[in-house]
Each structure stands twice: as C-alpha cells, then as structure tokens.
Amino acid sequence: MPKTIEKAKKQSEFVRIIKQMSKNKMAMLGLAILSAEIILAILSPYIIPYDYSHMDMVNTFAKPSFQHPFGCDDMGRDIFSRILYGARYSISIGIIAVGIGTFFGCTIGATAGYFGGQVDNVIMRFLDVIQAIPGMLLMIVISAVLGPGYFNTIIALSIGSISGMARLLRAQMLKERENEYIEAAQSINCSKFRIIVSHLLPNCISPMIVSATMGVAQTITVAAGLSFIGLGVQPPTPEWGAMLSAARQFIRQAPHLVYFPGLAIAVTVLALNLLGDGLRDALDPKLKN
Amino acid sequence: MSKKDINTNMPFLSIKDLRVEYKSDGQIVHAVNDVSLQLERGKTLGLVGETGAGKTTIAKSILRILPDVGSRIVNGEIHLDGENLLKLPETEMRKIRGNKVSMIFQDPMTALNPVLRVGDQIAEVVRLHSDSNNSAEHEKRAKEMLEIVGIPAERYYAYPHQFSGGMKQRVVIAIALACNPDLLLADEPTTALDVTIQAQVLDLIAELRNKYNTAMLLITHDMGVVAQVCDNVAVIYAGNIIEYGSKEQIFRHPSHPYTIGLFGAIPDMNEDEEWLHPIEGLPPDPTDLPQGCSFAPRCKFVTDACCKESISMYKTEDGHDCRCCRIAAVKKGED
Numbered sequence: 062m063p064k065t066i067e068k069a070k071k072q073s074e075f076v077r078i079i080k081q082m083s084k085n086k087m088a089m090l091g092l093a094i095l096s097a098e099i100i101l102a103i104l105s106p107y108i109i110p111y112d113y114s115h116m117d118m119v120n121t122f123a124k125p126s127f128q129h130p131f132g133c134d135d136m137g138r139d140i141f142s143r144i145l146y147g148a149r150y151s152i153s154i155g156i157i158a159v160g161i162g163t164f165f166g167c168t169i170g171a172t173a174g175y176f177g178g179q180v181d182n183v184i185m186r187f188l189d190v191i192q193a194i195p196g197m198l199l200m201i202v203i204s205a206v207l208g209p210g211y212f213n214t215i216i217a218l219s220i221g222s223i224s225g226m227a228r229l230l231r232a233q234m235l236k237e238r239e240n241e242y243i244e245a246a247q248s249i250n251c252s253k254f255r256i257i258v259s260h261l262l263p264n265c266i267s268p269m270i271v272s273a274t275m276g277v278a279q280t281i282t283v284a285a286g287l288s289f290i291g292l293g294v295q296p297p298t299p300e301w302g303a304m305l306s307a308a309r310q311f312i313r314q315a316p317h318l319v320y321f322p323g324l325a326i327a328v329t330v331l332a333l334n335l336l337g338d339g340l341r342d343a344l345d346p347k348l349k350n
Numbered sequence: 351m352s353k354k355d356i357n358t359n360m361p362f363l364s365i366k367d368l369r370v371e372y373k374s375d376g377q378i379v380h381a382v383n384d385v386s387l388q389l390e391r392g393k394t395l396g397l398v399g400e401t402g403a404g405k406t407t408i409a410k411s412i413l414r415i416l417p418d419v420g421s422r423i424v425n426g427e428i429h430l431d432g433e434n435l436l437k438l439p440e441t442e443m444r445k446i447r448g449n450k451v452s453m454i455f456q457d458p459m460t461a462l463n464p465v466l467r468v469g470d471q472i473a474e475v476v477r478l479h480s481d482s483n484n485s486a487e488h489e490k491r492a493k494e495m496l497e498i499v500g501i502p503a504e505r506y507y508a509y510p511h512q513f514s515g516g517m518k519q520r521v522v523i524a525i526a527l528a529c530n531p532d533l534l535l536a537d538e539p540t541t542a543l544d545v546t547i548q549a550q551v552l553d554l555i556a557e558l559r560n561k562y563n564t565a566m567l568l569i570t571h572d573m574g575v576v577a578q579v580c581d582n583v584a585v586i587y588a589g590n591i592i593e594y595g596s597k598e599q600i601f602r603h604p605s606h607p608y609t610i611g612l613f614g615a616i617p618d619m620n621e622d623e624e625w626l627h628p629i630e631g632l633p634p635d636p637t638d639l640p641q642g643c644s645f646a647p648r649c650k651f652v653t654d655a656c657c658k659e660s661i662s663m664y665k666t667e668d669g670h671d672c673r674c675c676r677i678a679a680v681k682k683g684e685d
Binding site for chain 1: 410413415418419444445446447448449452453455456457460461462463464465466474475478479522525
C-alpha cells in the first residue's frame with residue numbers, strides 16, 4: 062500500500078488524465094488520428110508531393126493512381142496535396158473558433174451562473190434572443206456581413222458557439238454553487254473571483270471540455286458548410302468544405318473529387334468525437350482508481 | 351487605545367439583538383429574532399434547537415456569509431474582541447474569515463471540493479491568510495494539520511472521494527483550525543457521522559479547543575453532544591433564545607416548557623416505554639410568527655398574557671435565564 066501512495070504523490074493532473082485515457086482504446090485511436098492529422102497539417106508544405114494550387118491540365122479528373130494517390134480535380138490539381146494542406150485550414154478553424162467561443166462562453170456563463178438573480182436574468186434573456194436565431198442562419202448572416210475569409214469565418218463560428226457554451230456552464234454553475242464547499246470557501250475568505258475560478262470552474266469544466274472537443278468536430282462541419290455555400294474560406298484555398306463545394310458539380314463523372322474531402326472531414330470528426338468521449342471518462346474524478 | 355478599554359469590559363463574542371430575515375416568494379421569513387448571547391474565550395456554547403430554528407443563520411451572520419440575494423441582517427450588533435463585525439468594511443472582514451473565526455460545516459460529504467486534493471484545500475486557507483508566498487511552507491503547515499487531526503501526511507495528495515466520511519470531517523476540521531482561530535463555529539459537526547466516529551470527532555474538537563483556548567459555538571440538536579462538549583447552553587426556538595444557562599442548570603432544572611418537552615422526548619432506557627413523548631404540534635411558520643410567546647400554541651401552561659406581547663427573559667437562578675412568564679407555574683407543574 063505505501064508504494065501506491067508514494068506513486069500517487071505529486072502526480073500532476075495532466076499526467077493522470079493521460080494515464081486514465083490511455084486505458085481507453087477508442088479514445089487513444091481518436092487521439093492518434095487527430096495528432097497524425099495535426100502533424101501532417103503542420104508539415105504539409107514540406108511533404109506534399111505537388112503544390113496545392115499547381116494545375117496540370119493533362120491530368121484533369123485523373124483517377125487515383127501512384128502519381129496521384131487521391132486523383133486529381135477538375136483543374137488537374139493533386140487532391141492528396143490539397144487535402145493535407147487543407148487540414149491546416151479546417152482543423153485550425155475548428156480549434157480556434159471553439160477556443161474563442163469557449164472562452165467567452167465561460168466568462169458569460171460563469172458570471173450568470175455565480176451571481177444569479179438579476180445579472181443572470183439579463184444575460185440569459187440576451188442569450189435567448191441570440192439562440193432564437195437558427196445557428197446556421199446566424200453564422201451565415203455574420204459571415205455575410207463580415208465577408209468571406211479565414212479570420213471572418215472564425216469570428217462567425219465562434220460567435221455562434223458562445224451562447225451554447227454559456228448556457229452549459231451556467232447550468233453547471235447553478236448546480237455546483239449550491240454545494241456546501243462553496244460556503245466553506247467563502248468562510249475561509251476566498252474572493253468571488255477565486256471561488257469562481259479555482260473552486261467552481263474545475264468542478265464544471267469536464268462537460269465543457271467534452272462539449273468543446275465535440276464542438277470542434279461540429280465547427281469543422283459547419284465551416285465546411287459555410288464554404289460549401291460560398292461563404293467562409295474561398296477557393297483556391299484548399300479548405301475541405303470549399304473543395305467539396307467545388308467538386309459537387311462533377312459528382313457524377315468523378316465521384317472521387319467528393320469522396321476524399323468528405324472522408325477527411327468524416328475521419329476528423331469521428332476522431333474528435335472518440336477523443337471527447339474518452340476525455341469525459343478520464344476527467345471524472347470519481348472514476349479514478 | 352480606546353479599543354483596549356472595550357476589550358477588557360466586553361466578553362470575547364457578544365451578539366446583541368440580532369435579527370435576520372430571508373425573503374422568499376415575496377414572503378419574509380423571520381429566521382433570527384433578537385438573539386443576544388455572550389461567549390468567553392476557551393468556553394463552549396451549545397446552540398440547541400430544531401431544524402429551521404435559525405441556528406445556522408446565527409453562525410453565518412457572524413461570518414457574514416449569508417447569501418447575497420434574499421437575506422438581510424435587519425439589526426443587531428456582533429462584537430468580536432470589541433469590534434462590531436457587522437460594521438466592518440469587507441476588506442477588514444476578509445482578514446477575519448477563516449483566520450480569526452472559522453466554521454466547521456455540517457456535511458463533510460459536500461463541504462470539500464471534490465476536484466481538489468484535500469491537502470491543497472487545507473493549504474488554501476493557510477495561503478489566503480499568510481503574508482508569505484512560500485507554497486512549500488503552506489504545504490508543510492497543511493501536512494502538520496493533517497497529522498494533528500489524525501490523518502497521515504502522505505494522504506495530502508488524496509482526493510476527497512478517497513476518504514471515508516469520518517476522515518472527510520477531520521479534513522474539514524483541519525481546514526477550520528489551520529489558522530488557529532479564536533472562535534470556532536461548529537455547525538452540527540457530527541450529524542453526518544456514526545456514533546463511534548462522532549465520539550472521536552468530538553474528542554478531537556475538545557482537545558484542540560483546550561490546546562488553543564478557542565471559543566466555540568457548537569450548533570447541534572443532539573443533547574448527548576451538548577452534554578459531552580458544552581459549558582453553556584442556549585435553547586433556540588423559532589429564531590429566539592428561550593432558555594440560557596450552564597449545562598448543569600439546563601440539564602438538571604430545565605425551566606422553559608419547550609426545554610422540558612425536549613428532555614421529555616428522550617426515551618428512558620430504564621423503563622419499558624412503547625411510545626415516545628413528543629411535543630405536540632409543529633414549530634410556528636417563520637413567515638407568520640404568533641404574537642407574544644412563539645411557543646404558546648404548543649404550550650400546556652399557556653395563558654392569555656402569553657399571547658399578547660413579547661416575553662422577556664426571566665432569571666431563575668444565577669446565570670440561568672428563561673423566556674417564560676409562567677415559570678412559577680411551570681415549576682410546580684400546574685396546568
């Protein structure tokens with residue numbers, strides 16, 4: 062027994078979560094796929110066989126072959142290179158947009174949930190108004206106003222995810238702040254800020270992390286959707302959704318133009334969802350051994 | 351230097367005419383009604399009363415941690431060491447919370463933060479009240495506290511869910527005592543524990559209290575706990591102290607009909623009793639307290655005078671007060 066106690070000593074929270082997660086095969090698979098994608102995306106300028114915008118008119122609509130593993134598109138651009146390079150856009154849009162959305166969502170949700178009363182009322186009614194607009198429509202409107210482009214897409218997507226995050230955190234906060242340990246924290250003189258940040262947030266964060274992870278998946282699909290309808294990232298930038306959008310007119314003659322970007326989105330989303338599930342289990346302190 | 355003068359003539363803790371209200375659904379709940387009490391250093395005062403009698407509200411008023419929304423201290427003074435806590439600015443109050451006055455909470459299962467290590471939770475209160483930023487020092491103090499309450503220091507890194515109820519309560523006590531408070535507010539510290547652990551925890555509290563000469567306000571509804579730990583007892587009914595005296599006085603000569611009823615409700619082990627003897631009726635609705643004596647509707651000795659105006663404290667013995675205008679009749683047991 063003393064040995065296990067020694068071991069438990071000083072083990073950081075991060076190491077513990079990783080350890081807990083390493084027992085979950087599916088989560089590790091998700092993490093592996095995602096890490097591979099991120100590494101490939103970062104290294105893409107050096108490893109892609111062709112330039113992503115290099116046109117080769119001889120090879121238009123080429124079927125997958127050794128020269129072009131995923132084939133070529135309507136302008137003879139190598140789809141494999143475009144997908145690897147496009148991962149940079151798709152994944153970073155997802156992560157950054159959710160990151161911004163989570164940050165503001167947390168701030169707003171924590172304020173509403175902790176202070177309650179009138180503060181809560183004002184904030185939540187405002188969010189109600191925003192949530193009454195269908196999510197996709199809201200993002201279309203924002204990106205239509207801001208105009209297409211990488212950063213504008215991120216802003217549109219993050220604004221769309223704020224209210225959901227705020228709502229989630231507020232609900233958690235309302236539940237947690239009734240606990241006696243919050244009173245106990247007040248009684249030993251923790252400031253309000255400290256109670257929110259170091260006592261309440263850690264207790265509310267696991268659903269937030271899970272929802273953020275899955276939110277990245279969702280945001281990638283929505284970003285693809287925005288590109289698909291011509292907002293969002295613009296061609297020739299090889300964002301996956303934009304590729305899908307450009308390929309849709311050739312779906313009958315050359316279905317591989319649609320398969321590979323679609324597959325890339327599907328695999329990424331699946332990996333993120335597996336990871337999110339695993340994180341949820343690993344983050345629950347009651348499941349620790 | 352006038353502060354020093356006050357210190358000498360005033361008891362360590364003195365509450366005067368404290369009145370606290372909660373607002374709920376447009377109704378006003380009279381939780382505490384003109385409570386006055388005194389407590390000296392090193393002594394223990396037991397606050398005894400039913401659930402909802404306002405015991406916890408009194409403790410929270412002392413620390414000023416009543417909920418922001420819906421509660422109000424209407425009037426009263428709480429003097430600690432000569433300072434009126436209710437008039438102190440928040441910055442001064444923050445030096446008192448957890449340091450000079452600390453609180454042991456009722457339910458150890460929820461009084462610890464489930465995602466923080468127990469040791470860190472003890473170290474937190476030390477850090478909040480120390481001038482130094484040396485976290486190794488705070489950790490050392492937290493480990494010391496764990497040892498004092500009888501938990502090996504290695505368990506510093508454990509999480510609350512790895513502890514049993516009794517151990518959690520020990521941690522809660524360690525948090526409360528980490529800064530050597532002058533006043534300890536123990537809010538039903540043993541209610542959630544079984545009898546053997548209860549005895550251990552009470553011994554522990556008593557030992558630490560004697561060691562540091564801490565004044566303690568023990569909130570409980572368990573007469574057995576009172577008998578074991580307290581010096582003085584205040585019986586609370588509907589937010590008001592109805593009887594106050596030393597432990598011996600209260601246990602030997604309970605004077606208020608309510609206190610007599612309380613003792614009467616304890617089953618006698620020597621006799622074969624089929625039925626308990628509860629006090630008839632229910633505590634009054636705190637949103638609509640009766641005029642006069644709040645116990646009158648349940649009292650056997652009630653007269654018209656009881657229901658007219660509020661009853662003042664009558665002295666029955668030296669240091670033994672009772673809020674009843676029919677003490678003489680009650681003593682004789684007349685109806």
